[in-house]
Amino acid sequence: MSNAGLEPLNTTTIIVFGLFMALTLLITLWAMRRTRTKEDFFAAGRSVTAGQNGLALAGDFMGAATLLGVVGLVSLRGFDGLIYAVGGLVGWPILVMLIADPMRRLGHFTLADVVSSHLKQRPIRLAIGITTLVLVPCYLIAQLIGAGGLIRLIFGLNDDVAIVTVAAIMVVYVFFGGMIATTWVQIVKAVMLLIAGACLFVLVIARYGFNPIGAFQAASARYGDAVLAPGAMISSPWEGLSLAMGLMFGLIGLPHVVMRFFTVPDARAARNSVFYATIWIGLFLLATFVLGYGTLAIVGREAVAKADPSGNMATLILASEIGGSLMLGFVGAVTFATILALVAGLTLSAGTSVAHDLWNGVIHRGNASESGQIAVARITVLALCVVAVTLAITLRQQNVIFLTGLTFAIAASANFPALVLALFWRGLTTAGAVSSILFGAVATLVLIYGSPSIQTDVLKSPEDVWFPLRNPGLVSIPASFLVAIVVSWCQRAWENAQSPNAIPNAVDDAKYG
Amino acid sequence: MQNDQPPATPLVAPTWVALLLSLAIVVAYFGFMLLVALAKPSLGMMIAPGISLGLILAAAVLLLCIVASFVFVVMENRKAG
Numbered sequence: 117m118s119n120a121g122l123e124p125l126n127t128t129t130i131i132v133f134g135l136f137m138a139l140t141l142l143i144t145l146w147a148m149r150r151t152r153t154k155e156d157f158f159a160a161g162r163s164v165t166a167g168q169n170g171l172a173l174a175g176d177f178m179g180a181a182t183l184l185g186v187v188g189l190v191s192l193r194g195f196d197g198l199i200y201a202v203g204g205l206v207g208w209p210i211l212v213m214l215i216a217d218p219m220r221r222l223g224h225f226t227l228a229d230v231v232s233s234h235l236k237q238r239p240i241r242l243a244i245g246i247t248t249l250v251l252v253p254c255y256l257i258a259q260l261i262g263a264g265g266l267i268r269l270i271f272g273l274n275d276d277v278a279i280v281t282v283a284a285i286m287v288v289y290v291f292f293g294g295m296i297a298t299t300w301v302q303i304v305k306a307v308m309l310l311i312a313g314a315c316l317f318v319l320v321i322a323r324y325g326f327n328p329i330g331a332f333q334a335a336s337a338r339y340g341d342a343v344l345a346p347g348a349m350i351s352s353p354w355e356g357l358s359l360a361m362g363l364m365f366g367l368i369g370l371p372h373v374v375m376r377f378f379t380v381p382d383a384r385a386a387r388n389s390v391f392y393a394t395i396w397i398g399l400f401l402l403a404t405f406v407l408g409y410g411t412l413a414i415v416g417r418e419a420v421a422k423a424d425p426s427g428n429m430a431t432l433i434l435a436s437e438i439g440g441s442l443m444l445g446f447v448g449a450v451t452f453a454t455i456l457a458l459v460a461g462l463t464l465s466a467g468t469s470v471a472h473d474l475w476n477g478v479i480h481r482g483n484a485s486e487s488g489q490i491a492v493a494r495i496t497v498l499a500l501c502v503v504a505v506t507l508a509i510t511l512r513q514q515n516v517i518f519l520t521g522l523t524f525a526i527a528a529s530a531n532f533p534a535l536v537l538a539l540f541w542r543g544l545t546t547a548g549a550v551s552s553i554l555f556g557a558v559a560t561l562v563l564i565y566g567s568p569s570i571q572t573d574v575l576k577s578p579e580d581v582w583f584p585l586r587n588p589g590l591v592s593i594p595a596s597f598l599v600a601i602v603v604s605w606c607q608r609a610w611e612n613a614q615s616p617n618a619i620p621n622a623v624d625d626a627k628y629g
Numbered sequence: 630m631q632n633d634q635p636p637a638t639p640l641v642a643p644t645w646v647a648l649l650l651s652l653a654i655v656v657a658y659f660g661f662m663l664l665v666a667l668a669k670p671s672l673g674m675m676i677a678p679g680i681s682l683g684l685i686l687a688a689a690v691l692l693l694c695i696v697a698s699f700v701f702v703v704m705e706n707r708k709a710g
Contacts, residue, residue: 140690185659195681195683195687198683198684198687199662199665199687201687201691202658202687202690202691203658205690205695206654206658206690206694207650207696208656208694208698209650209651209701211648212698212701213643213650214647214648214704217642228681243708329677329678329679329680330679331682332679332680333678334679334680336679338680341673341675341681343639344675344679344681344684345669345670345672345673345681346665346666346669346683350662350666351666352666353663354664355666356662357659357662357663357666359662360659360662364655384706387702387705387706388702388706390698391698391699391702392692394695394698395698397697398691398692398694398695401691402688402691405684405688458708572686601647
């Protein structure tokens with residue numbers, strides 16, 4: 117893949133880049149001094165305000181997928197890319213309105229706490245620990261691909277080397293700073309990302325007399341009105357519904373989003389922080405409309421595809437085109453730093469889950485030592501890196517927002533049904549929750565594997581497709597709900613048959629039984 | 630992390646505002662997706678130079694999300710004090 121459309125490797129870019137990396141490391145060092153206990157490591161000592169947490173949430177979410185993937189998809193496919201932009205926001209209001217308060221009241225650190233608060237701890241922690249270990253590498257893959265392409269573009273490095281480098285740097289963050297580093301680093305990154313997006317936005321519309329519509333007009337002038345209409349991506353209503361369900365509900369099933377609720381002092385702050393995040397993300401996504409079409413008009417579809425067939429590098433090429441190497445270095449560094457922070461946050465979520473849920477909850481029944489838990493968290497981080505890097509190298513050609521959509525489908529099938537039922541249905545039993553969680557994860561992966569997404573796009577064998585939809589949500593999400601409900605009924609029926617005089621009670625005697 | 634489980638806390642029911650706004654968003658979003666799948670030519674209709682119906686609807690869904698969140702949070706905060 118060539119660097120078509122970009123200036124060759126130059127000093128300005130690298131210096132700007134280097135400055136940001138230095139800044140990031142300074143923040144991590146600052147956080148290092150503040151990390152003492154497990155509480156500090158895992159939940160920022162609960163000292164973060166709603167506004168700050170809102171920014172961190174937004175920063176968490178707006179990673180490679182948003183800035184690189186959405187703009188890239190729009191620059192290649194026009195309107196179809198906007199579908200992902202819209203889908204990126206819709207889960208948040210549902211989260212704040214229906215999920216935030218109930219969840220806040222029930223749990224402490226993790227998704228597993230919430231789901232298992234009325235049920236048996238160990239099986240649920242085990243199940244959620246397993247699905248987290250599946251979800252996080254999937255999410256990571258998209259981020260690593262984005263970061264890898266970025267490094268290749270700016271430094272001329274080989275894709276694979278770039279991907280490995282990113283992973284190594286991220287491991288350093290988590291090892292030394294924990295949640296505080298990632299929360300504060302997320303906030304700084306969110307602000308920088310918003311600034312970078314704003315700069316790009318202004319530079320694009322400046323070409324059209326500061327009229328945002330100008331970008332759309334220029335794109336349709338160059339490629340015809342068809343770019344402003346839906347294309348072939350959503351080929352049927354089933355495909356559309358499937359993607360819609362995955363995007364909306366997947367957000368709620370993401371462990372690292374859940375975890376951010378518990379870094380603020382009270383329910384009101386949790387609610388407000390999700391609202392703030394919604395505003396920032398919403399504005400950012402609206403900006404991607406203009407950036408995407410701006411890229412189409414200014415850079416052109418061919419140049420984007422030539423640099424990277426997935427479109428992942430579109431934003432950077434745009435930056436270079438409208439702002440030279442300074443903009444490229446700035447946007448590149450901000451994007452890279454954002455990805456880094458997100459990746460750190462994700463692996464921390466997984467490390468926490470393994471240490472808190474599996475190691476402490478399941479294996480040691482609540483008695484694991486603090487240092488032991490932190491050690492387990494770190495080992496998990498390392499292992500996840502290796503898996504994610506390997507898969508990222510394999511899936512390099514895919515657009516990152518598309519991959520993120522698949523990850524969301526997994527979260528929507530595995531975690532979302534159990535979470536919703538745990539919050540609102542007294543009838544959920546331990547077996548119901550566990551089977552739903554595991555079934556959801558496995559079913560989604562199996563369906564993805566049999567879909568055109570893998571068989572056609574990656575394995576190049578379209579004759580092996582046995583599941584017609586590229587997104588499995590339409591099937592896997594309801595199926596997961598069904599499994600939870602049916603298994604719960606069965607368990608209740610079995611329990612009632614065992615002791616017909618016992619009062620049915622959602623709270624089991626042995627909390628760690 | 631508590632070791633003694635208190636009596637089961639009452640499960641919290643969402644308020645009618647929350648349910649109404651959530652329903653609005655679900656309808657708007659899924660409706661939009663169905664239009665994208667089934668009514669491509671209509672969404673491609675140009676309202677003004679450079680603006681298609683689809684573009685307006687996409688932006689509208691995003692704005693609905695922001696407004697709905699705002700309304701909800703203001704109302705809830707007023708209640709809780």
